Amino acid sequence: MNGTVGNQPALRRQVRDIVLRLDDAYGRKTWVPYHGPLEELVQTILSQHTSDVNSERAYLELRRRFSTWEAVRDAPVDDVVDAIRSGGLAEQKARRIQQVLATVLDCDPDEPLSCLNSLPLDEAKAYLTSLPGVGPKTAACVLLFACGRPALPVDTHVYRVSKRLGLIDERVTEQQAHDRLESLLDAEDVYTFHVNMIAHGRAVCTARNPRCATCPLSDLCRYYRDMTQGSGVPGASLSGTNRSSESREQR
Numbered sequence: 001m002n003g004t005v006g007n008q009p010a011l012r013r014q015v016r017d018i019v020l021r022l023d024d025a026y027g028r029k030t031w032v033p034y035h036g037p038l039e040e041l042v043q044t045i046l047s048q049h050t051s052d053v054n055s056e057r058a059y060l061e062l063r064r065r066f067s068t069w070e071a072v073r074d075a076p077v078d079d080v081v082d083a084i085r086s087g088g089l090a091e092q093k094a095r096r097i098q099q100v101l102a103t104v105l106d107c108d109p110d111e112p113l114s115c116l117n118s119l120p121l122d123e124a125k126a127y128l129t130s131l132p133g134v135g136p137k138t139a140a141c142v143l144l145f146a147c148g149r150p151a152l153p154v155d156t157h158v159y160r161v162s163k164r165l166g167l168i169d170e171r172v173t174e175q176q177a178h179d180r181l182e183s184l185l186d187a188e189d190v191y192t193f194h195v196n197m198i199a200h201g202r203a204v205c206t207a208r209n210p211r212c213a214t215c216p217l218s219d220l221c222r223y224y225r226d227m228t229q230g231s232g233v234p235g236a237s238l239s240g241t242n243r244s245s246e247s248r249e250q251r
């Protein structure tokens with residue numbers, strides 16, 4: 001049992017249908033490089049547990065105050081804390097960023113993290129998650145956004161919508177969902193699936209009161225099927241349903 005629901009070929013076909021419908025609804029998304037991997041890694045650490053606006057402000061201030069990554073690494077930690085204060089959890093994030101920079105710059109000072117483009121995907125993930133404070137979501141963000149590699153970041157929207165659709169069962173954690181959902185996707189669909197699932201989670205499949213009546217995925221959705229044809233209890237078609245995880249993410 002790998003935590004996905006049902007058999008893998010059927011789920012892969014279902015996911016392919018979902019990708020195409022989301023592309024129709026929101027437009028197919030194509031990856032374009034924006035940051036290098038080290039920039040993406042620092043920005044993703046800053047984005048943990050705060051809003052995009054706050055983390056962007058912290059990142060820009062960090063880059064304004066320090067001309068190089070070496071300067072960030074070697075600065076008194078209080079100076080880094082001061083620069084990123086708007087991003088929240090500044091002391092914890094400043095220490096993590098300095099630890100990551102010390103490791104990464106020591107390993108390859110000329111092209112830090114360039115190895116991520118050539119390592120097999122599993123090894124690239126393992127390297128990133130060996131760095132302090134880097135979990136599967138941060139690793140996947142770096143690999144997908146900076147390197148264009150087919151690693152799937154699972155944020156709260158991707159996680160919630162995937163569970164409702166029935167792509168993963170309720171017991172799968174957000175951390176476990178990365179590899180399980182990724183295994184259902186063709187490599188060329190990972191980026192558009194990630195971006196459009198977030199759009200769908202924000203606009204239609206919201207945490208509270210999902211707009212199922214207008215959803216283009218309703219005939220593919222376990223939650224909708226349970227609500228309209230079954231017991232009226234979302235997730236009732238699965239044994240061992242854990243309703244508490246849904247409540248947790250809605251807070």
Ligand code: SF4
Pocket residue numbers: 161164165204205206210211212213215216217218221222223224
């Ligand atoms: Fe979400 Fe409802 Fe659409 Fe299912 S049918 S994906 S629960 S909005």
